[in-house]
Amino acid sequence: MLTRVSFIAAAVAAAFATLSVGAIAADQPAQVNPYAAPQSASATDFIEVFAKLNGKTPGYRKGHARGVCAAGEFVPSAAARQRFATPLFAVDKAPLIMRFSMGGGNPNADERRGARGLGIQFQLDDNQFHHIAGLTVPLFAGKNPQQFLGLLQWSAKIQAGEATPADLQKYFAANPEMQAQREWSQGRQASAEYTSSNYYGIHAFFADQPNAAAQAFRWQLEPVAGEQQLTAAEVESLPPSFLDERLTERLKKDGKVVFNWVWTLAEPGDATNNPAQLWPADREQVTIGTITVTSSGSDQCEPVNFDPMRVALGISPSDDPVLPIRSVAYAISQGMRLNNQ
Template sequence: MKYRLTALLSVMTALTSTSVLAFQQDENRYAVPASATAQDFIAVFKELNGEHPGVRKGHARGVCAAGIFTPTDEAQKRFASPLFDNVSLPVTIRFSMGGGNPEADERKGPRGIGIQFDLANNQKHTLAGLTSPLFSGSTPNHFLGLLQWNVKLMRGEATREDLEKYFQANPSMLRSIEWNKGRTPSAEYTSTDYYGIHAFWANTHDQQREKFRWQLVPDGGHEYLTEHDIESLPSSFLVERLEKRLEEEGQISFAWEWTIGQENDPTNDPSILWPNDREKVNVGRVTITQVGGDACTPINFDPNRVAPGIQPSDDPVLPIRSAAYAISFGKRLSNQ
């Protein structure tokens, strides 16, 4: 009897140890990468999109535009930055598709925007935004892991179930997935909101600082593709629609809104939305007057390049973006 009990305990211990080991292996398999560098992102973009010398490594497909920025009286009275000192500023705008494929299908995927504000004394302020308000995870490591799993999927080394397990193991990624569920891409570049995702700080005239997140809201309203549109449209139509709208209306504009954060609203996690009841300030209007041309070619739309009076937050994604953009910029200008 004693022998049988000992044997049974040995079997149970072995089974428990095997289960624990399997759990640990599963947990490690779906953990975020231990590190994430700008070079890691450049390498994984190459894996996903192939070689495209002289093309941006992210947001490869796009179109340039130009216009002006006009600040509101409230912004001029409240915020101490040369962004708001003048009646208007020239801006260079680039609309784009997400990803590094210069032939990306415009019926699918998010849209992006980059804006450079040209201030006096060669000062610049740069925006980089997406059509989703949330980043895919709390850190750049989360996003790198997602891209690496997509590479494995592309190679047949993983399944959709693996990707789902990765999301479940890293819950901060689920917020973006949930927000985007059921949404279709915009029908035009200028018929959707764009979000800065990250938090920034702005100096005020009373020697204080206020945290904010920004959003561009189209004055012409919102319009999104229907399922019929997605099935029937050609893979390229956004530039044609932008040119047609500008020809018909003469100009297209967005309100630039800042959501002002309160003390407990996090600045270091771009996967979390601030509460809906936060104060919103319309700081100005971006008006598009021209489309086309090569003015965007020499511009690196780095969101960390900000005007005096504005500061990036402690968001861990921001420095990685800056470094990756710089590498991409150098490769693009040297035709790599």
């Protein structure tokens, strides 16, 4: 089970992939509870707090700083073509630029612990693109950006000796929506390989249908070979860096790694604006196609900003308040990285 201190690192790493919302009106009453979430959050706030947590990291992504490029292809399913109206499914296959990564902003993150991330750029006809970005956890650490910002700010205070883990516990108690991700993660070890875990998009999106209203969905990638976590013994014995090597070895041995891309379809009443809340387990799922990893180790992903708001025609973001702040934060990070900041 995670200790209070280790949970700080795990929560920060797991949640950063999902990041502006404006300030609450000025006539709102002053914040009374010191453990309430901040009243507002901006993309700049996240960039600044990650600098406090990780120091200056010139030339690196501010989130998912440690990672490796990969490539592959997407083949849509017949069901995807029949049920949804988007150029994403009009292709026979689409080349993919991919990046596996560690959560958080530490370029030297310990790969034995923490969430893994995956960004994918689908290269479509007419120079069009579709992006997805996922984590190995299905929930966000808060219902909105403000709650997540508060988590990071308290974590930075603890790291600087200005607060204690007990303060973080009080913050969680004051923001109960944050408990779901924490509870889901307890008792779970990190994946043994980048390719041996499910990846979850966390946020809701909408897909156009030929003869019906747009359908809300959340997505996940499921490795055909199944999931495999590290054992407790491996966590203690492995070096801090091993995932890149294991990915290379896996592709050399098997030639490829295949994921099923699965969409979970919402029903009326399912929240599309709360990434900290799972939908009921009985929701319909549709296998949209296969995503195959065929190579790794190049640098072709380095220029790519895996912004999940950049989607193909026929796909649109939901009203999830985390999505727009994530897009802006990624853009700021991209500009800083390309300018070696």
